[in-house]
Every structure is written in structure tokens, then in C-alpha cells.
Amino acid sequence: MQKVRIGIIGYGKMGSQHAKAFASGKIPNAVLTAVADIDPVRVGIAKESLDAAVTVFNSATALLASGLCDAIIPTVPHYYHPVLAVQAFEAGLHVLCEKPAGVYVKQAKQMQAAAQKSGKVFGIMLNQRTNPLYIRARQLVQDGTLGRIIHANWIITSWFRAQSYYDSSSWRATWKGEGGGVLLNQNPHNLDLWQWILGMPSRVKATMYYGKHRSIETEDDVFALFEFPDGAIGQYTTTIADSPGTNRLEITGTKGKLVVENDTLTLHVLQEDTDDFNERFKGEIGQPKSEIQHIAVEGVYTSHPGIITNFCNAILKQEPLIAPGEDGLASLAISNAMHLSSWTDESWVDIPCDDEVFCSFLEQKCGGQLPV
Known part of the structure; x- marks a missing residue:
């Protein structure tokens, strides 16, 4: 593998920003091969703005199963960062999670466990x-x-x-x-x-x-x-x-x-x-x-491109991660x-606080049930 094939899930503000970094050559050791979004409007924007070589999907499931990617960057609402990361690890892909690592630590721990089980590279976008x-x-x-x-x-x-x-x-x-x-x-x-x-x-x-x-x-x-x-x-x-x-x-x-x-x-x-x-x-x-x-x-200050480049070098050359995914739990x-x-x-x-107690309060804030 000479370059890491990256898929971005979620083509909103951050997803499109990362895509521009790839298009402008700021990530020399990777190539953007796929993008996914469930919003038809965003799918349309992606198809119009991205190079024809980038495949656009209307679901994360389709992207993960496509075989077009070695790694993903989930740039979706926070609750779904761990959800998509776990699915990616189970599909044999590396994951560079957008910040935060999730909404609650209990869920992020599941992501960490899936990463360890998969043996894949797990990073987080702590670009500062x-x-x-x-x-x-x-x-x-x-x-x-x-x-x-x-x-x-x-x-x-x-x-x-x-x-x-x-x-x-x-x-x-x-x-x-x-x-x-x-x-x-x-x-x-x-x-x-x-x-x-x-x-x-x-x-x-x-x-x-x-x-x-x-x-x-x-x-x-x-x-x-x-x-x-x-x-x-x-x-x-x-x-x-x-x-x-x-x-x-x-x-x-x-x-x-x-x-x-x-x-x-x-x-x-x-x-x-x-x-x-x-x-x-x-x-x-x-x-x-x-x-x-x-x-x-x-x-x-290399910011997001610096983190992505380092993440890809960790895959290609076993370079130590600047921001290991586990650090996102801190x-x-x-x-x-x-x-x-x-x-x-x-x-x-x-710190850390009781996971169950925290989740019980958060459930109340969410109307009695967590989204995921």
C-alpha cells in the first residue's frame, strides 16, 4: 500500500473541509476514494463538488461494504462517532474519529474495545x-x-x-x-x-x-x-x-x-x-x-491535515500517533x-465519573432515552 484510501462519512461542514484538504494535496500519503451522507441534498453537493474518482454513497453501510476504503473519518453528529467507528473496525477498516470521541464515556469505551479487538489503527482528530x-x-x-x-x-x-x-x-x-x-x-x-x-x-x-x-x-x-x-x-x-x-x-x-x-x-x-x-x-x-x-x-501548525497525515503514516509506516483514539476518552x-x-x-x-449515573441524567435530558 503506497497511499491510504480514505472514506468520509458525513459531508457537512467538517466532512467537506477534510475533502478540500485532500483535493488541495495537503494529505500526500492518502487519497479520498469515497464519501457518504444520508441527506440527499448533501449527496448532491458531494457529487457536484468532488472529483469524479470519488464515489458518493447515500449510506454509511454502503461505503463500509464497498471495498473502496482502507480507513474512514466519521464526521457525523456526536452520538454516532462511536457507532460508525465500531462498524468500521468490524469491517476491517482503520478509523480516525472526529472529535469528540462520543457523547458519553460508556459508549466510547465500546469503540475502544472494538479498536483493540480489530488491531486496526485508531486515531482521533485532536488537531490542536x-x-x-x-x-x-x-x-x-x-x-x-x-x-x-x-x-x-x-x-x-x-x-x-x-x-x-x-x-x-x-x-x-x-x-x-x-x-x-x-x-x-x-x-x-x-x-x-x-x-x-x-x-x-x-x-x-x-x-x-x-x-x-x-x-x-x-x-x-x-x-x-x-x-x-x-x-x-x-x-x-x-x-x-x-x-x-x-x-x-x-x-x-x-x-x-x-x-x-x-x-x-x-x-x-x-x-x-x-x-x-x-x-x-x-x-x-x-x-x-x-x-x-x-x-x-x-x-x-498543521492542524487537521497534520493529524490525517500522521494517521496515514501510522498505517503505512507504524509511525506513532499524535492523537491516539484512546486519548479521546480522556x-x-x-x-x-x-x-x-x-x-x-x-x-x-x-474523574472519571460513574458511567451509569451520568447516563441516567443524560437520558432524562434526552426525554427518557438516549439516541444510541
């Missing part, structure tokens, strides 16, 4: 992992540059969405259609980076507002407090209402503070570890001196716990 900014931030945390982490604070309010965005598709921001709001649509990227850089938090307490700023069922304003196993504390704020929004990540440790904002990394380096300073300092008020360093960031576990905290009087909830 290709951003050199966050790659470098992760390195600085993991190599001990910041010392023992004390606090992390992410204000990620640059996800502005107008009402027209939600009105564009009937499934958006509904419990039965999308399964969540800003956490499940936009924030899988940030929640993934949160745990990728800092490690998995152990519990969370979250306050959420549902349909506060837009005429939607799901959350559009979120405030959360995290605890990590080593005692570090994290604060997390997100919304779709702010314009201009903010994207500022601060990570403070005993050796300094890292600020990620406006595509730059600013490091405040302490001359002395605060733990050591605390032990020796005998004055009334004082703190270690610091200096500011602007950290150079090298590399190119950010989903965080958002499930955040929702459950909000639904249980903003109590502390362990």
Missing part, C-alpha cells in the same frame, strides 16, 4: 496537538522547568457563536442531537490540551448555564474548578458569548509561571524555587525575584464529570 505553541508548553511542564505545578488557569472564551450557527442545523446544541454545548462541540480541543499538558485531573466542581446567551438547550457558559492528584488546582472558564474573546492559559509552578496567549509563550523564571525560598526566608514580606523570557516556538471523561457536577448541585465529582 499539532500546534507548536502547545507542544512547547507541554515540554516546559514535563521537563520540570516550572517545578512543582501549583495552579493552572485557562480562560478560553474565543469560541464566539451567533444564534445563526445553532439555527443552521437542527441537531446542534440539543441533548438528543449533539449531546452537549460548548463543552462537547468546541472545548474537546482545550480539555484535551488541559490534560495533555497538565495530566488528568482527579475531580471537578462545575457551574454551567444552559441557554443563557442563545436559544439552545445545552450549556453556553461554564466555570469549573479542578483538583489534580498532586494537589495542583485548576480553574477553567469557557463560553460562546464573549466577543472579543480571550484565550489565555497560565500555568504556575514553584520555579515560575508560563503564559500562553496571542500565539506567544512568556516564561516568568524565578531565581529561586518558592519551596526553597519559603524554607529559608525569615522576613515579614518577600518573594523570589523573577525575570521574563520569551520562549521561541519552532514548527508549523477529554470526554472530563466533560462528562463537569456536566454531572452541574446536574448534581455543583458538587465535587470524581
Whole structure:
């Protein structure tokens, strides 16, 4: 196999975006061979816009059985990401799942089990992992540059969405259609980076507002407090209402503070570890001196094409995945716990939370029965 044959299931916003990446040559080690959608309008758009060599199907079942693909990318409403992935693995295909990994962890675990049983490559579209900014931030945390982490604070309010965005598709921001709001649509990227850089938090307490700023069922304003196993504390704020929004990540440790904002990394380096300073300092008020360093960031943000190319290289050359599919369960576990905290009087909830308890609450939100 010289190039991986890819099938895209779902030809909406993301499906068509990925198709354009193939058409423009951004995925050199793969070729788009098939597309499927159950919406006749979308099928028509696909036939008009795609190269004649791409076969267009009106069902996922037909695409999976066609023999035209080595791997699929499901770009459908969230509940069906695991459903189609399981079907693909059972058909002997590799899967690059769009984010999120699903709506609830219990379902995503079934996808993970099917992947393991199949032995096929399982990736997830966590494209912000290709951003050199966050790659470098992760390195600085993991190599001990910041010392023992004390606090992390992410204000990620640059996800502005107008009402027209939600009105564009009937499934958006509904419990039965999308399964969540800003956490499940936009924030899988940030929640993934949160745990990728800092490690998995152990519990969370979250306050959420549902349909506060837009005429939607799901959350559009979120405030959360995290605890990590080593005692570090994290604060997390997100919304779709702010314009201009903010994207500022601060990570403070005993050796300094890292600020990620406006595509730059600013490091405040302490001359002395605060733990050591605390032990020796005998004055009334004082703190270690610091200096500011602007950290150079090298590399190119390859985004979705970068993840797809890496996924295909994993198939062709056994290249390690940038975003293994199993990692998608981590950010989903965080958002499930955040929702459950909000639904249980903003109590502390362990991460991962109880799957059955979460699903029982979600069923109520969906009118008594989960879509799948």
C-alpha cells in the first residue's frame, strides 16, 4: 500500500473541509476514494463538488461494504462517532474519529474495545496537538522547568457563536442531537490540551448555564474548578458569548509561571524555587525575584491535515500517533464529570465519573432515552 484510501462519512461542514484538504494535496500519503451522507441534498453537493474518482454513497453501510476504503473519518453528529467507528473496525477498516470521541464515556469505551479487538489503527482528530505553541508548553511542564505545578488557569472564551450557527442545523446544541454545548462541540480541543499538558485531573466542581446567551438547550457558559492528584488546582472558564474573546492559559509552578496567549509563550523564571525560598526566608514580606523570557516556538501548525497525515503514516509506516483514539476518552471523561457536577448541585465529582449515573441524567435530558 503506497497511499491510504480514505472514506468520509458525513459531508457537512467538517466532512467537506477534510475533502478540500485532500483535493488541495495537503494529505500526500492518502487519497479520498469515497464519501457518504444520508441527506440527499448533501449527496448532491458531494457529487457536484468532488472529483469524479470519488464515489458518493447515500449510506454509511454502503461505503463500509464497498471495498473502496482502507480507513474512514466519521464526521457525523456526536452520538454516532462511536457507532460508525465500531462498524468500521468490524469491517476491517482503520478509523480516525472526529472529535469528540462520543457523547458519553460508556459508549466510547465500546469503540475502544472494538479498536483493540480489530488491531486496526485508531486515531482521533485532536488537531490542536499539532500546534507548536502547545507542544512547547507541554515540554516546559514535563521537563520540570516550572517545578512543582501549583495552579493552572485557562480562560478560553474565543469560541464566539451567533444564534445563526445553532439555527443552521437542527441537531446542534440539543441533548438528543449533539449531546452537549460548548463543552462537547468546541472545548474537546482545550480539555484535551488541559490534560495533555497538565495530566488528568482527579475531580471537578462545575457551574454551567444552559441557554443563557442563545436559544439552545445545552450549556453556553461554564466555570469549573479542578483538583489534580498532586494537589495542583485548576480553574477553567469557557463560553460562546464573549466577543472579543480571550484565550489565555497560565500555568504556575514553584520555579515560575508560563503564559500562553496571542500565539506567544512568556516564561516568568524565578531565581529561586518558592519551596526553597519559603524554607529559608525569615522576613515579614518577600518573594523570589523573577525575570521574563520569551520562549521561541519552532514548527508549523498543521492542524487537521497534520493529524490525517500522521494517521496515514501510522498505517503505512507504524509511525506513532499524535492523537491516539484512546486519548479521546480522556477529554470526554472530563466533560462528562463537569456536566454531572452541574446536574448534581455543583458538587465535587470524581474523574472519571460513574458511567451509569451520568447516563441516567443524560437520558432524562434526552426525554427518557438516549439516541444510541
